[in-house]
Amino acid sequence: MSNRNAKNKIQQAMNYTLSGLSPDAFLAERVIGRAQTHHGEKIMKKKLSGSLVFALILTIVLVTGAFAFTNWDKLRGYFEAVRVMDTEGVLARWSDEDKIKLLSAMAEAGIVSPDEERVKIALDDARPLAERASAANDIITQRYGEDYFDSHTVEQMEFPEAERSPEEQESFGQWSQAYWRQWGDDSQQKRPLTEGRIYRATMNNLTEVGEFPRSLIRDVQVTNAWDDKEQVYLVTASIKKDIYLASKQGPDQASLFDPGFMGYESGDSFCFQFWLDKYGAFLGIKDPHSPEARAKLSLEEAQPIAEKALKVRLNVDAETLNNLPLRAFFSDSGEYISEEGRFRAACTFIWGPEGDARYMVDIDAQTGRVIQAFDWHETNTMMEKEKQWMAELKDLVREAGASETLTNQQGQYIWNWSLAERAAWSQVARPVVHRYLADHPDFAQYLEDVLALRYGRSSDWPNLISLTQHAYGTPDDQAISQEKAFERARAVALERGANQRYVDDNKSHTFFYDVTDPARPLWKVLVSLSFGDGDAAHPYIATAPLGYFVVMDAHTGEVIRVVERTLNTDIRDIV
Amino acid sequence: MGDDRGQSAIHQARLHAMVTQHQGTLLKVCYAYLLNAEEARDAVQETFLKAYLHMANFRGDGSEKSWLIKIARNTCLDMRRSAWFRRVDKRVCLEDLPIPAAPAVSEEDMTLTAAVLNLPPKLKDAVILYYFQNLSMQETAEILGISQPSVSSRLNRARKKLKTQLEGEA
Numbered sequence: 001m002s003n004r005n006a007k008n009k010i011q012q013a014m015n016y017t018l019s020g021l022s023p024d025a026f027l028a029e030r031v032i033g034r035a036q037t038h039h040g041e042k043i044m045k046k047k048l049s050g051s052l053v054f055a056l057i058l059t060i061v062l063v064t065g066a067f068a069f070t071n072w073d074k075l076r077g078y079f080e081a082v083r084v085m086d087t088e089g090v091l092a093r094w095s096d097e098d099k100i101k102l103l104s105a106m107a108e109a110g111i112v113s114p115d116e117e118r119v120k121i122a123l124d125d126a127r128p129l130a131e132r133a134s135a136a137n138d139i140i141t142q143r144y145g146e147d148y149f150d151s152h153t154v155e156q157m158e159f160p161e162a163e164r165s166p167e168e169q170e171s172f173g174q175w176s177q178a179y180w181r182q183w184g185d186d187s188q189q190k191r192p193l194t195e196g197r198i199y200r201a202t203m204n205n206l207t208e209v210g211e212f213p214r215s216l217i218r219d220v221q222v223t224n225a226w227d228d229k230e231q232v233y234l235v236t237a238s239i240k241k242d243i244y245l246a247s248k249q250g251p252d253q254a255s256l257f258d259p260g261f262m263g264y265e266s267g268d269s270f271c272f273q274f275w276l277d278k279y280g281a282f283l284g285i286k287d288p289h290s291p292e293a294r295a296k297l298s299l300e301e302a303q304p305i306a307e308k309a310l311k312v313r314l315n316v317d318a319e320t321l322n323n324l325p326l327r328a329f330f331s332d333s334g335e336y337i338s339e340e341g342r343f344r345a346a347c348t349f350i351w352g353p354e355g356d357a358r359y360m361v362d363i364d365a366q367t368g369r370v371i372q373a374f375d376w377h378e379t380n381t382m383m384e385k386e387k388q389w390m391a392e393l394k395d396l397v398r399e400a401g402a403s404e405t406l407t408n409q410q411g412q413y414i415w416n417w418s419l420a421e422r423a424a425w426s427q428v429a430r431p432v433v434h435r436y437l438a439d440h441p442d443f444a445q446y447l448e449d450v451l452a453l454r455y456g457r458s459s460d461w462p463n464l465i466s467l468t469q470h471a472y473g474t475p476d477d478q479a480i481s482q483e484k485a486f487e488r489a490r491a492v493a494l495e496r497g498a499n500q501r502y503v504d505d506n507k508s509h510t511f512f513y514d515v516t517d518p519a520r521p522l523w524k525v526l527v528s529l530s531f532g533d534g535d536a537a538h539p540y541i542a543t544a545p546l547g548y549f550v551v552m553d554a555h556t557g558e559v560i561r562v563v564e565r566t567l568n569t570d571i572r573d574i575v
Numbered sequence: 576m577g578d579d580r581g582q583s584a585i586h587q588a589r590l591h592a593m594v595t596q597h598q599g600t601l602l603k604v605c606y607a608y609l610l611n612a613e614e615a616r617d618a619v620q621e622t623f624l625k626a627y628l629h630m631a632n633f634r635g636d637g638s639e640k641s642w643l644i645k646i647a648r649n650t651c652l653d654m655r656r657s658a659w660f661r662r663v664d665k666r667v668c669l670e671d672l673p674i675p676a677a678p679a680v681s682e683e684d685m686t687l688t689a690a691v692l693n694l695p696p697k698l699k700d701a702v703i704l705y706y707f708q709n710l711s712m713q714e715t716a717e718i719l720g721i722s723q724p725s726v727s728s729r730l731n732r733a734r735k736k737l738k739t740q741l742e743g744e745a
Contacts, residue, residue, distance in 0.1 A: 006734050010691060010706040013684035014603065021602045021612055024620070028594040031623045032587055160653070201722075262724075274722075285724055 072168050075159050076175060078109035079151070083179055086151035088195065094218055096133030103136040111158065112139055197280035198224055202237045212255035213247045221269075224276075232283060233276045238269040256285065264288040291330035291345035295365035299328045302347035302368065306361035309373040313454075316359060316375075324351040324358055333362045333371050336567035341542030346371055360456055372453045379455040382446060389443045390462055393436050397464065402428040406463055414467060415510045419474050419482075423513070426472040433468040466572035473515035479554040480523070482511055488557055489525035489550035496564070498548060502529045502538055512575060513554065521554040526565070526574055549574040586630045594623060597640060600708065601647045607692060607703050608651035618654060622647040641714045644704065648718060690737050698736060701729035 024030070082105065084090075090098045103122045106112045112119050121127060122136040144153065164172060202222050216239065224235045237256075244257055257263040257270035262285050264271055275283040287293060310316040327350045332343035345365040352358030362371040394404035402425050406414040414422060437444045447461055460466075475482070490503055512524035528547040531538035549563040563573055601622055605615035625646050691702055704715040705726060716723045 006730075006737075007706045007709070009687060010702065011709065013687040014607070014691065014707050016681075016684050017688040018603045018606055021599075021606055021615065023598045023602060024616060027598055027620060027623065028587075028591045030620060031590060031594070031627055034620075034624050035627050285722065 072159065072164075072171060074109050078105055078111065078158070079155055079175075080179070081105040082154045083151045096129050099133045099136040099140060100129075103139060106139075106143075111143075195222075198222055198233070198235055198276065201274065201276055201280065202235065212257070216243065216247055219243050230275075231278060233278070233280075234273055234286070235276060236271055236273050238266065238271040241265070241268055241270055244270055259288075262287055289342060291332055291365060294345040295330055295347065297347060297363070297365055297368055299330070299347050302363040302365070303328065303349060305363050305368050305370065306347070306349040306373070309361050309363075309370040310359055313373050314359070314375055321351050321359070325353055326351050327354070330365060331362070333364070334568075335371060338543060338545060338564070338566045344371070352376065372456070374454060374456040376456055382455055386443075386446065386462075389440060389446075390464070393433065393464065396432050396436060397429050400428050400432050402432070404429075404464065406467065414463075415508075419472070419511065419513050423473045423515075426468070426470075429464070430468040430471055433465065460570050461572050463571055466570070467575050469572060470512075470514045470516045470575065473513055473521065475513055475523075475554065476521065479513075479521060480557045482523075484557065485511070485523040485525055485552065485554075486527075488552060488559065489523075489527050489548065492550045492559055492562055493527040493529075493548040496548060496562070498527065498529055499541075499544065502531075502544075503527060505538060506531070514551075522560070523552050523554045523557075524575070525550045525552075547574075586627060589630060590623065590627050593626065593639065593643065597643050598623075600640065601643060604644055604647050604703060604708060605651050607699070607707070608648065609654060610692060614654060618647060618650045621650045625650065638714070640708075641710055641718065644708060644710070645718045648700075648704075686741065687737070690741055694733055694736060698729050698733035701726050702733045705730060 082102070085098070085102065090101070100122055103112070103119065107114045107119055107123065114120070114123070116139075118135040118139055122132045122139065124132065144157065159168075159172070161169070199222055202220060203217055219239055221238050222235060223238075224233045226232075227234055239257055254261050255263075256272040259265055259270070262272045273286040273288075275286065277283055307318060307321060310321065311318075329348055331346050331348040333346035333348075335344040336342075337344055346362040347365050349361045349363075350357045350359070357376045359373070359375055361373040363369070364371055397404040403414075408414075408417055408421060414425070417425070437447075447465060449455060450461065486509065489509075493503055494500055506528045508528045508530075510526040510528065512522075512526075514522040514524055516522075526547055526549050529544060530540075530546045545564040545566055546569075547565040549561075549565055549569075550559060551561040551563075552559045563569060565574055598619060601619045602615055605618040605622070606612060609615050609618060622643060626643055691699065691707070694702060700719055701715060704710045704718055705712065710718070712723045712726055716726045719726065
């Protein structure tokens, strides 16, 4: 289920299925009524005499000893202590002394009883620090959980918003705002950045993305630096490699620290970085592999190169460009770098209004080489022409009695045909295509221009053109067998580093018998290493080739050419 | 006083508009969290009450819908924290779903809905907000208090889980 697909399906399913929930026609009136009752209650309370209030409170205190635990005034002192701890990063660093300090505040607020054995141990100055901290840790984690916590968590757990009276809520709100106002900001939404907030943002991301062992949370070190130009904090989280690697359950367990994901190595640590705004709001994770991070040229440096490329290649002058809006950004180009398992980073420049781009240039963000520069209007025009040419050509191929869709009657695509079937097709289709190209030199020229990246379309030719470059036939008496040819191709692939299991498990190796030069027929074997997306036993390896195309003399078995198939390999080079 | 009354009339008019526009949505969202139609209605009423009382706090820097959904979600989470709720087995079977008003709801839709409602809470949270309520990645991340990659990760995990679950039942 793709993302978009999931959205549509889930919306439809849930909207239909839950359509029977009947709305309340008088809901607004009920809400207003309840709101007015809230005010009414307040007025009634004001009318109560002071002595009656005192009597009532006394009664409550006498009736229930639990009153002290819900007493906002008592909690206020505790919350004050916890907020300071959060602000100063105490809760983040979480040393033995910090644990005892927190427990002491809990006891003072009456949240834990000073008579409890473990509390006594924790607060006993005469005992060793480790023993006291261990006791404090037991109590704290039992109450607040084992992961980590912050002042907000503590406040919600000890004094749940839902259980506060309107007066308590108001008093709490005033206290909370006054606390944060120390930083000159009245808004509770935009609290100033504290070490606790930085730590919390780190933990949120670590524990949500990928599988980061919670037991290592306090082994993560966090530092931050203010970027005055961008007005953001760049936070760096790091963990010692040996600690992290020792915790890994297997290669599939990954977190933001993994260099294959968002992490990078620095000395003896794995790190990742993210941005926070000046109030601590999370802005995003810095991808160390993003095109921008890999770029060695700035956009400003690359722009003159792009402009020159348009001038030289398409004769576009500076004035034309100056009159068009420009968008410049870093992007992944169409060039795949197998060794890195990612696309080459590019500085991309698009001139023209959004929705009607005119010129586009991709510059290699590391070397400044022009990857492609083209006129979008011309591209669109040519692609329309290509459609017409191909429609005419397909009609001719079909009329000649060959499949123009490259699909046989069993619905198999041409890769899966038998050698004989492909030979028969080739005999009919190839002359038709060649004749058409000879009759339409502008189409033939266009195909050459596509290869030279003159247009903003993929450099792949239509498969019908690619598959009629060569004549296909069936092996003659002197040819080595298909099995023998595969054996040789397999050996070549393994020599070049192909994963043997991937080779042997694959059922989609493809064989061509090329008789373009009848005096020297060729076996062409595509040793495939790619499996479907959902194949858990053979996951996609970004840095490995998708296959090896091995061309050999059909009579002698001599290997003539080997092509490593990557995402950049055109079909025309492996047929 | 005059100002208060004027303000109150404005708020009441706005409440009426909000209820008309969002009641249906919030009912479904609250049902998804609470799995009980009556409790969902209570939660929706509570949501609108909170919204009405804090209308002045809505600063308009996000959509009204996402503001209401945020309140509704918090209300549902508070209700779910109650001792009673924790004791009740809240797994959903097809026959537990409300009788649909829309004619001819397919069994496939009902099965998918039940599968979504039975997702682990964190995954369900992300699916309800992003997929079902069509909130943006940023709005979803803000409501859940997590990063956008985290939302994305939860959605991926949810999709995988739904796929496994639905294929398992086929």
